Amino acid sequence: MAHADKPFDLTRYLRTSNAAVNHALKRFLPSAATAPSTLHKAMRYSLFAGGKRMRPALLLAAAEACGGSVVNALPAACAVECIHTYSLIHDDLPSMDNDDLRRGKPTNHKVYGEGIAILAGDALLTQAFEILTHSKATQRYSHRELVLELSRASGSLQLIAGQVADLEGEGKKLSLSKLLYIHKRKTSALLCSASRLGGMSANCTPTQLRALTDFGYHIGLAFQVIDDILDVTQTSEKLGKTAGKDIAAQKATYPSIVGIEKSRQIAAQLTANAFAALKPFKGKATALEALAQLLLHRDN
Amino acid sequence: MAHADKPFDLTRYLRTSNAAVNHALKRFLPSAATAPSTLHKAMRYSLFAGGKRMRPALLLAAAEACGGSVVNALPAACAVECIHTYSLIHDDLPSMDNDDLRRGKPTNHKVYGEGIAILAGDALLTQAFEILTHSKATQRYSHRELVLELSRASGSLQLIAGQVADLEGEGKKLSLSKLLYIHKRKTSALLCSASRLGGMSANCTPTQLRALTDFGYHIGLAFQVIDDILDVTQTSEKLGKTAGKDIAAQKATYPSIVGIEKSRQIAAQLTANAFAALKPFKGKATALEALAQLLLHRDN
Numbered sequence: 001m002a003h004a005d006k007p008f009d010l011t012r013y014l015r016t017s018n019a020a021v022n023h024a025l026k027r028f029l030p031s032a033a034t035a036p037s038t039l040h041k042a043m044r045y046s047l048f049a050g051g052k053r054m055r056p057a058l059l060l061a062a063a064e065a066c067g068g069s070v071v072n073a074l075p076a077a078c079a080v081e082c083i084h085t086y087s088l089i090h091d092d093l094p095s096m097d098n099d100d101l102r103r104g105k106p107t108n109h110k111v112y113g114e115g116i117a118i119l120a121g122d123a124l125l126t127q128a129f130e131i132l133t134h135s136k137a138t139q140r141y142s143h144r145e146l147v148l149e150l151s152r153a154s155g156s157l158q159l160i161a162g163q164v165a166d167l168e169g170e171g172k173k174l175s176l177s178k179l180l181y182i183h184k185r186k187t188s189a190l191l192c193s194a195s196r197l198g199g200m201s202a203n204c205t206p207t208q209l210r211a212l213t214d215f216g217y218h219i220g221l222a223f224q225v226i227d228d229i230l231d232v233t234q235t236s237e238k239l240g241k242t243a244g245k246d247i248a249a250q251k252a253t254y255p256s257i258v259g260i261e262k263s264r265q266i267a268a269q270l271t272a273n274a275f276a277a278l279k280p281f282k283g284k285a286t287a288l289e290a291l292a293q294l295l296l297h298r299d300n
Numbered sequence: 301m302a303h304a305d306k307p308f309d310l311t312r313y314l315r316t317s318n319a320a321v322n323h324a325l326k327r328f329l330p331s332a333a334t335a336p337s338t339l340h341k342a343m344r345y346s347l348f349a350g351g352k353r354m355r356p357a358l359l360l361a362a363a364e365a366c367g368g369s370v371v372n373a374l375p376a377a378c379a380v381e382c383i384h385t386y387s388l389i390h391d392d393l394p395s396m397d398n399d400d401l402r403r404g405k406p407t408n409h410k411v412y413g414e415g416i417a418i419l420a421g422d423a424l425l426t427q428a429f430e431i432l433t434h435s436k437a438t439q440r441y442s443h444r445e446l447v448l449e450l451s452r453a454s455g456s457l458q459l460i461a462g463q464v465a466d467l468e469g470e471g472k473k474l475s476l477s478k479l480l481y482i483h484k485r486k487t488s489a490l491l492c493s494a495s496r497l498g499g500m501s502a503n504c505t506p507t508q509l510r511a512l513t514d515f516g517y518h519i520g521l522a523f524q525v526i527d528d529i530l531d532v533t534q535t536s537e538k539l540g541k542t543a544g545k546d547i548a549a550q551k552a553t554y555p556s557i558v559g560i561e562k563s564r565q566i567a568a569q570l571t572a573n574a575f576a577a578l579k580p581f582k583g584k585a586t587a588l589e590a591l592a593q594l595l596l597h598r599d600n
Contacts (some may be wrong), residue, residue: 118393147430155423156343167419168336168338
């Protein structure tokens with residue numbers, strides 16, 4: 001818990017929340033030895049490949065801002081991370097982004113082959129909904145609402161819509177509004193849902209849910225604009241994935257459309273909007289604020 | 301509803317239940333014009349490609365056997381069909397079974413390309429859980445239980461485990477017990493779950509749920525043994541998919557391990573076990589019985 005009189009220790013916060021999430025994920029997922037062992041190894045390979053666990057951290061911090069507990073928020077945090085990981089595995093496939101590196105390691109299909117990589121993604125997506133059933137329903141939010149929230153954010157109108165638009169936009173000159181369409185769905189939707197699910201696990205009020213939606217939406221967009229900037233300005237080693245890929249694939253990005261400086265301004269403005277959204281929490285959303293700062297200033 | 305004094309009209313029953321399922325699926329799924337239009341077209345292409353809707357029919361018949369209504373069972377029936385369709389789309393991909401024909405039409409990736417086919421499968425899988433939230437929870441079975449049921453049956457220990465074992469078994473000489481392992485998961489798990497979800501939507505008793513589990517398990521296995529037989533004995537035209545594929549791919553099947561005649565005996569025995577499981581319904585499971593008969597005697 002944060003205290004107003006000393007600065008918030010985000011490094012420590014993330015260490016604790018990541019440990020809790022990793023522990024829970026290991027418990028929720030079948031062991032690597034469970035048959036079919038290749039599949040469970042492949043699922044765990046990508047799930048424990050050193051991801052930053054930003055979505056679970058956001059979810060836990062949102063729960064905390066609403067007076068909720070880590071224990072009640074953990075199943076949803078793990079579910080969101082399973083969705084995120086599945087989407088990366090499928091996104092890296094040869095028929096999609098065709099990427100060889102992810103988080104500094106060979107991508108799932110490079111290690112396990114395309115067939116198993118597709119099935120490992122399918123299994124993580126399915127597992128997300130199983131894990132979500134371990135959540136405790138609250139007075140305001142039943143299991144039904146939790147499933148509806150996660151399925152919509154990950155579905156054909158949000159996360160997958162973003163992937164499709166991204167796939168169809170490759171090599172094309174996109175307008176800023178089309179790029180915004182992609183970013184909203186491909187990145188912002190799940191981050192926004194993580195923020196909302198955190199609140200829901202803590203039985204948040206409608207006002208709090210609106211604030212978390214607004215916060216998650218803006219922080220999600222900022223996250224992707226910064227991703228675009230880092231792809232141009234950082235090395236593959238630093239990113240843990242192939243840098244300059246966007247340019248090579250002639251992908252439309254914020255820097256390619258409005259330039260680096262303007263992109264930085266946009267990211268800063270989005271982050272400012274995210275901070276403004278947190279006002280209803282009256283200083284109690286310290287972890288969320290610290291996360292937003294980290295996302296803006298990260299270099300990988 | 302069936303009457304003891306005249307034979308059950310299965311053709312009419314299936315026509316009615318398929319119409320209800322198709323109508324509901326069209327309502328639950330985003331229209332083909334909804335952005336991203338390619339994705340929604342691809343989802344609908346496979347979902348409305350003339351599938352027999354055996355799983356939904358089984359689910360509705362199980363609900364009816366427990367005194368439930370079609371309306372309450374429809375969301376689960378549609379959810380199961382979405383799962384089934386996604387698994388076919390992914391199963392047909394070049395890195396899996398590499399099939400060009402399905403239900404007499406080009407497979408999804410042949411029409412829309414691999415990237416969109418993978419995403420259409422992902423979207424149908426996700427949509428299944430969203431559709432399931434439209435179910436009405438009953439006194440004995442909450443939304444939590446419905447989601448747990450569907451996610452487990454479709455997950456890494458059941459449906460996907462079957463796909464993996466199938467993939468890894470290609471070109472290998474399999475024992476009958478290994479083949480049984482595959483069939484249980486790849487086919488029986490979801491049929492069994494359809495039967496159970498039908499009961500659950502009708503607030504079935506624990507005794508009824510056990511009976512439906514037993515019935516679904518045996519009918520699911522019989523279904524797959526018959527599929528294996530038909531692959532050897534029928535033409536591609538009749539099957540609506542490439543016949544003789546199992547032999548070409550050197551796939552282990554019931555006929556290849558125990559021969560056609562013994563396979564027919566096994567299918568008949570499994571169907572008899574399925575009938576026996578229906579005893580607790582004391583003649584009220586007429587539609588389920590008729591479906592079991594149809595599955596045994598079908599020729600495509």
